Amino acid sequence: MTTPKVLISDKMSPKAAEIFRERGIQVDEKTGLGKDELIAIIGEYDGLAIRSSTRPDADIMDAATNLKVIGRAGIGTDNIDKDAASARGIVVMNTPFGNSITTAEHAIAMMFALARQLPEADASTQAGKWEKSKFMGVELTGKTLGLIGAGNIGSIVADRARGLKMKVVAFDPFLTEDRAVEIGAEKVDLDGLLSRADFITLHTPLTDQTRGILGRENLERTKKGVRIINCARGGLIDEAALKDLLESGHIAGAALDVFGEEPAKENSLFGTPGFVATPHLGASTTEAQVNVAIQVAEQMADYLLTGAVTNALNTPSVSAEEAPRLKPYMTLATKLGLLAGQLAHRGIKRVSIEAEGALAELNMKPVTAAVLAGMLRPISDTVNMVNAPFMARERDIDVAEVRHDKEGDYASLLRLTVETSDGVRSVAGTLFGDNAPRLVELFGIRMEAELDGPMLYIENEDKPGFIGAVGSTLGQAGINIGTFNLGRRAGGSDAVMLVAVDDEVNADVMATIKTLDGVKNVKALTF
Structure with a gap:
């Protein structure tokens, strides 16, 4: 992991820089910079710690190619273009209680x-x-x-x-x-x-x-x-x-x-x-200045090192205690969202995210953001948990969260139902023993699969010899199969197949598979 680097661009208590260094984060203190000066150097930094003088706008954020978080030591964030930050996936934090x-x-x-x-x-x-x-x-x-x-x-x-x-x-x-x-x-x-x-x-x-x-x-x-x-x-x-x-x-x-x-x-x-x-003295006591500097440094360090999000204004907060418990669910959510996003034929209108069992007791906002980030990745390679909800709103996608207290076949279950111009489809997944994300249902068909690496999704009529035909086609193309994951509604009816392969399947091989008897749909997937 590359050591994160933070710029402190406004005067604040030296405690902030001390905390960053104690946590193993590189920090530079360069105050009083003009806009052009800041634009010239901001690309080097993962974090920007400010008070009220620095005004990060869209121009500055365009230059901030590595920036992940802006921390405001204080309450007011009028000086930050939060829409621009959200669109670029940058977390904006403040310290609402320090002063x-x-x-x-x-x-x-x-x-x-x-x-x-x-x-x-x-x-x-x-x-x-x-x-x-x-x-x-x-x-x-x-x-x-x-x-x-x-x-x-x-x-x-x-x-x-x-x-x-x-x-x-x-x-x-x-x-x-x-x-x-x-x-x-x-x-x-x-x-x-x-x-x-x-x-x-x-x-x-x-x-x-x-x-x-x-x-x-x-x-x-x-x-x-x-x-x-x-x-x-x-x-x-x-x-x-x-x-x-x-x-x-x-x-x-x-x-x-x-x-x-x-x-x-x-x-x-x-x-x-x-x-x-009085000249804006509300927060001007020695205690308050130290408190907000300490808080902003701790919050930014937690985010850069562990992913914990505290007092964020444009993304769900995740405490340091919650982060380890949520992490595997967020991985599952991202993979299910990515699966649904890659299989959506036309524009997504509505998304329902349902949690059952142990998951329903956790903070669902980060899980929802992870689902949206995965679902929108096929149409934007810059999407992340911060800007995904913003992008969903821009595209007029209706998002609903549903919790079920009951526990079903699994200790926890995450179900994603997506409504597109072509109809409604759902996928569901859970965590297995070692917190490994696993698909357990695809479009109403029970199947178990790991979602990892390059895969092939195939819808077909359930006929004898079909699996062998797919295997032969891939073998002749020199593509090694990792796993075959199969499911069907009933014998002789519709079936689905997820095939994990060692290499991406090229267009010529895809075209050959589409000509196989019984094939209804084929799509290359990447996780």
């Missing part, structure tokens, strides 16, 4: 700053004034905090707010009633939050759905005197509308750590009464 506490604490600090007008009071006092009556604050106790986004950071803010004796309401489309109870919040819709909250804090990523979630219309529907905090992402708030409502007094205060355009060296909000700003 959660730090960011949550910053939101709480901004809340106190607004409630007690701390920045203005500090500036006034240090200017030699003593304006006690000018800085009349409000208590947090008993006030209602509205969370827009109740994920990891939002839930930490909720916990801290309850410690301050605040009431917490939360809007999050993915928040369940049980989870709301667990974090001590009341689940509400956005209208309910806007009308009730004394303080609003945002903890959501920037997506097409969340962009401008606090636009002018929603800001105008907030409770008069509300105070708003954003330590999440720029672009969630209409900054011009926020300025107007601060100046009108409808909004009592706003504290932003993030802006629509950064670095925000100029902004219309600067100098507005009641406005507090």
Whole structure:
């Protein structure tokens, strides 16, 4: 195995490089590179570790011919073209928990700053004034905090707010009633939050759905005197509308750590009464910087060395504990997918992936990705587990996963049913004693076969002498047979044959086999 090589292209804790080297991975630290400089060298690397400065786009990824993983030390991945990464089979990881506490604490600090007008009071006092009556604050106790986004950071803010004796309401489309109870919040819709909250804090990523979630219309529907905090992402708030409502007094205060355009060296909000700003400090503590550097290095090293996938944004996560158990099933899934893909006559419309027995208890997402990677390989030699689901969506292939708790004839079974323009066909396989993948059913016909190397698939009428005719044809062509794998529906009816051969069968031999009496279909396969 070639030693993986990683580039760290943004400044981060030296702990990251230490971890890579301890794990036997080569690492270069080259920060501040321009786009052209990065393009010139990125082809050397298997991994790219970044923060927010490096912006891997499609051009960079086109040059990254060996790149397997991009690791973002932090939460936000707006600087990464994730569609381009997925299309090229590059895993994109982040570290969503390394700076959660730090960011949550910053939101709480901004809340106190607004409630007690701390920045203005500090500036006034240090200017030699003593304006006690000018800085009349409000208590947090008993006030209602509205969370827009109740994920990891939002839930930490909720916990801290309850410690301050605040009431917490939360809007999050993915928040369940049980989870709301667990974090001590009341689940509400956005209208309910806007009308009730004394303080609003945002903890959501920037997506097409969340962009401008606090636009002018929603800001105008907030409770008069509300105070708003954003330590999440720029672009969630209409900054011009926020300025107007601060100046009108409808909004009592706003504290932003993030802006629509950064670095925000100029902004219309600067100098507005009641406005507090910090330069994207949410994750800026010593502890957080070390934590995210350690996490991104560990995650990338695990992936490059063992295949374990943690906190990936464009492929199913597989823990280091799961990886050994899943590996043989994923090999089976790839082979079954490859078999179905090579035998599909025309466009695939629908795929059903069914798991029985022990397999049904495991993480099915990586298995599904492996099936799709195998199935699509005949039409793309660049497909892998990362980009296979992306390619399936591009081709409008409907993919379904089905789990069966029952155990059938085998301790575990994986069945792949493919619907094409020519009808529906299925293949099924299992693992034998030494975790060896084995085909056990082909198009409803029971048969046992190893799927390995070059093979011939033959559909034929079940007639005496047919096996001998195939063997003679291959023998005359100097092609040695490894195994004959046979199956039929009933005596004298349709039969199928999988023949493992030592060498690929050329077109002339294929043409000869097609002329044999009873042959319905012949196809050369490769595994």
